[in-house]
Amino acid sequence: DNEFSRAVLARLDDTFRWEQLEEEVIRALRSDRFQEESRRPTADGMLALARANYEVCFDETSDLSQRLIFPTTPAEEHGIEDARFVRFIEDDGRVTYYATYTAFDGQVVFPQLLETRDFLRFKISTLNGPAVQNKGMALFPRRIHGCYAMLSRQDGENLYLMYSDMLHFWYEKRLLLRPTYPWEFVQVGNCGSPIETEAGWLVLTHGVGPMRRYAIGAVLLDRDNPEKVIGRLREPLLTPTEDERDGYVPNVLYTCGALVHAGRLIIPYAMSDQCTSFATVELKELLEALT
Template identity: 55%
Template sequence: MAVAKRNLENMYDKAIRKPLVKRTRIKIVRNSSRVITRAHVTDIARIPKIIGRVLQLTEGDAEDLLHHINLHFIGRHKNIDDIFKRNFSRVSQYIAREAIVSPTKELLIGAFFTMEYSVESAALFNPSIVPHPNQDDLPEGSIRFIMSLRATGEGHISSIVFRSGIIKADRTFLINPVSEFVDTPRIRHDQSYDRHLFELKLKSMNAWNETSVRVFENLADTFSINELKSQIAVVQMDTEEPFETEAIKNINWLADSNYFIKFDKNHDISEHVIFPISENESRGIEDARFVTFFDENGSVTYYATYTAYNGVSILPQLLKTKDFVNFDIITLNGKAVQNKGMALFPRKINGKYAMLSRIDGENNYIMFSDHLHFWDEAILLQEPSLPWEFFQIGNCGSPLEINEGWLVLTHGVGAMRQYFIGAILLDLDDPTKVIARLEEPLLTPNEEEREGYVPNVVYSCGALIHNNILVVPYAMSDITSGIATVSISDLIACMKPVAESENEVI
């Protein structure tokens, strides 16, 4: 730490300097024509009526109507028949047993209970960026990347979408063409839950009691969702011993909130949309902060913390993937899992997982844990101290490891709710210590960037470093996104060393 500190002091010339930030001409804009399908199931009382109207059609009229629907929609979705079949199955229980339903009318009924949803119609913002799992067949000095973005559509429901591209050796960017198709994943029912971990999460929720014990006592060390539901049914049907309804509700909630999804591996990553599935994220999946995590055995896993929103409350959650095709969605538990803006460090520190957070909505905190899913204590890391962050501060994604320390992009909120992007440097061995910071913002909204859905905002959910250049994808006023770059050496030279005592500036 002492050597790194002296290097910083030698480079800093006591005058406030701003690093040279270059904004690229790239603009990642919303595209309202990119649509997914959603089930469009109305009130239960209306479902049989709608089905009945379809069944009254002659077979010829049904074929004509289905042909007309396909004419307008088959070119917008790769698997329209499968979509109609899935949504038919959602309402098939309302069809009388004696009714004869032809394959044509099954598809037609499914079509009436299907709707399109434009995931990007309102905004495309708050990006993060990580190296692509596949770095094969690239020119020397280039890197392939994946960028995640928060997409917002009708009703301000947020989801996660992706872009990909290449950063060339000359620091130019190639953004891959975006597919005209988008698709949501399928829930994987072949995955198993870990009984011990499930029980720990229930106990963390103060939801472990006699009813919970009865549900789990006959389950194996790993169990499927169907095995869990069967055991819940056994407990509910036991007439001799009553059960606690709230306990069953908590078990179901936890199972629904920890689930597994899979995309078609043959689809381009720009076609992947992670759309809300569970109840606690029903109103949006917000601000995914992706990180390339290196385990102690050298294996790589991609994690992303995000905020689940149900219209009333928020809940920090975790995404896990190896390939951006299969994803595990995981609840984060513990007393310190509060508020927004959690960002995982890319490796363990002194044998523990580490994560940045903002549990009080105002200050930056750091947390450590023996288990990735459980976070119980937070340590105050940084309070607002500069005018451009007087209102509140937070992180702009996971820390980046460099020789001088852990580089953390921050966001500060100043007067008139203007958002800025700044930077601090944490000690490599003890990241509870801030050893340097920028006195002036790294990025300030310019005249073009300050106009949008939420004015006067620049914001990022994660950057990467390539060839000594910091690559910062960032949102512009919550409506569109761009990319900026800055030299790491220039950035470090402009940071002001911070004394150990109360962050006193040297």
């Protein structure tokens, strides 16, 4: 309801507090102009969106392992999940740590963005725009040709690539990968932010196959043009073993990111949403298999 939202925002400055927004929403609902009950969903939506943007701060004397972020807003009351962290380097060398994650209120999925520079102060914001759909957003660790780039899942089946000159607003998406091999026939998605290598952008993927078995694969994208797929594993890199198949969500092996250390790719992964394990692979061997 653009008429209602414009009327509310017209009475606010460019920056405002939550209490001011709530006051103007209530004022608009009580006015003769907007007394219809049909305006209520718009009013509730504006307030829910505002609540979903907040900050969490920790004392600098606290241990890193004690800094836990719990669901805070109504949009998160059924969980915050699948955080994909990335160390992002701006063109001027500034470093910010971002994490895309999913907030769930029991009915609606909210794609969110967490950012911090010191792991003491965390800013949480909503991701906006028509290209922000579904789950599984994963930000590239730097700009590409001046734009932010992000992998996304738009339709629950394919993997997409998005570009934007604004971090919090995304308007366009481009199809990157479709399910191709039997182990990923149901769905293909990303397993965390791309990792830059000399050979290209290494992207871990998840594929869903028969019996909804989740496996982890890998693709390699061109460094200058990530829309170009250089290589793709025909067989999965990791599949659930017999003792990893039984759990809260059976048959699922899943990760939200990996890192390179001493020439090896280290992959933390969840086993059927019940416990965590680690796998390692020689980066050189993996890249050779992809090229």
